[in-house]
Amino acid sequence: MRVYNFAAGPATMPLEVLEEAQSQLSDWDSLGMSVMEVSHRSKEFVSVADEATSLMRELMGIPEGYSVLFLQGGASGQFSAIPQNLTAPGDTVDIVNTGSWSKKAIAEAKKYVSVNVVADEKASNYSTVPDAASLAQTPGAAYFHYTANETIGGVEFDYVPDVDAALICDMSSTIMSRPIDVSKFGLIYAGAQKNLGPAGITVVIVRDDLTGNARPETPSVWDYAQMAAADSMLNTPPTLALYLLNLTLKWVKKNGGLEGMAARNQAKAAKLYEAIDNSDFYSNPVAPNARSWMNVPFLVADPSLEKEFVSSAADAGLTNLSGHRSVGGMRASIYNAMPPEGVDALIDFMKEFEQKHA
Numbered sequence: 430m431r432v433y434n435f436a437a438g439p440a441t442m443p444l445e446v447l448e449e450a451q452s453q454l455s456d457w458d459s460l461g462m463s464v465m466e467v468s469h470r471s472k473e474f475v476s477v478a479d480e481a482t483s484l485m486r487e488l489m490g491i492p493e494g495y496s497v498l499f500l501q502g503g504a505s506g507q508f509s510a511i512p513q514n515l516t517a518p519g520d521t522v523d524i525v526n527t528g529s530w531s532k533k534a535i536a537e538a539k540k541y542v543s544v545n546v547v548a549d550e551k552a553s554n555y556s557t558v559p560d561a562a563s564l565a566q567t568p569g570a571a572y573f574h575y576t577a578n579e580t581i582g583g584v585e586f587d588y589v590p591d592v593d594a595a596l597i598c599d600m601s602s603t604i605m606s607r608p609i610d611v612s613k614f615g616l617i618y619a620g621a622q623k624n625l626g627p628a629g630i631t632v633v634i635v636r637d638d639l640t641g642n643a644r645p646e647t648p649s650v651w652d653y654a655q656m657a658a659a660d661s662m663l664n665t666p667p668t669l670a671l672y673l674l675n676l677t678l679k680w681v682k683k684n685g686g687l688e689g690m691a692a693r694n695q696a697k698a699a700k701l702y703e704a705i706d707n708s709d710f711y712s713n714p715v716a717p718n719a720r721s722w723m724n725v726p727f728l729v730a731d732p733s734l735e736k737e738f739v740s741s742a743a744d745a746g747l748t749n750l751s752g753h754r755s756v757g758g759m760r761a762s763i764y765n766a767m768p769p770e771g772v773d774a775l776i777d778f779m780k781e782f783e784q785k786h787a
């Protein structure tokens with residue numbers, strides 16, 4: 430039986446994508462072998478990579494003058510690759526701290542540059558985003574980095590910062606969940622395992638004028654200019670993951686593109702927050718304007734019930750609802766691939782659990 434999997438990442442994938450992959454697993458494209466066993470330089474595989482690139486461009490409306498790269502090393506690898514590619518020793522960069530992933534980006538960037546934390550939401554225990562007008566930029570900063578959605582805290586920016594420096598965004602848990610204006614950004618990056626497919630691929634969308642000045646010690650496989658020139662195949666790409674990412678992009682297109690995803694995601698999130706807000710039993714700690722469409726943390730009034738909530742939900746086919754180990758409580762991750770029926774089932778379960786324990 431397939432469950433509703435609320436994991437934060439790796440996360441649920443569209444069933445159609447899994448079934449399509451299954452149907453082709455041992456004999457892909459009538460080649461008599463799986464996609465995993467085919468050369469990444471074969472014309473069949475190159476057409477998968479090309480299709481994935483053009484679907485990224487089409488779905489996100491990526492303008493000319495930007496490269497789409499498929500790299501390895503995760504979003505965490507980009508915490509290093511970004512300063513390696515975009516800064517020189519002695520530079521300063523601006524980074525907003527809205528929680529766990531921002532902190533990791535800051536710690537890694539500090540190995541290369543001096544980091545000015547332009548806003549830190551510590552005072553609210555990372556349940557807010559800074560006021561747009563309060564973002565004090567550092568003159569001459571090489572870039573301005575923020576985390577569009579803090580996957581652990583469930584805190585999401587409800588605006589795109591308007592800054593002078595190149596705008597860099599960790600979009601790991603929110604990419605493809607709604608339309609965005611790519612032209613506002615210098616660089617967008619995302620690990621694939623939340624909204625784009627399986628783990629193993631990191632998407633980087635970079636404005637070409639920001640590439641070509643990597644520090645000499647930058648690994649070639651993370652040098653944006655070199656990877657762009659090699660169509661992300663300076664080394665062997667994770668071919669199975671790229672194939673699954675391409676199937677996922679086709680699924681997004683078939684389901685209304687980013688407008689379709691946005692409508693569906695907003696409706697799912699609104700229903701779940703409403704259920705939480707309408708009960709005295711559950712609560713969500715995030716400021717209303719910063720509530721994530723993708724990751725919904727919630728608490729029960731009596732924390733001793735958390736374990737039972739998570740285990741009886743799992744018995745009911747609603748899995749991976751524990752909050753991150755660093756924050757506790759519960760968290761429902763409801764990315765693109767989570768069907769609305771999954772959220773409905775969770776809300777029904779929450780009501781039953783409340784009736785039993787309130």
Ligand SMILES: *Cc1c(COP(=O)(O)O)cnc(C)c1O
Nearest residue numbers: 503504505506530580601602620
């Ligand atoms: C998951 C996640 C990461 C880390 O991704 P890896 O691919 O595991 O390195 C970074 N930032 C955000 C916002 C995430 O959600």
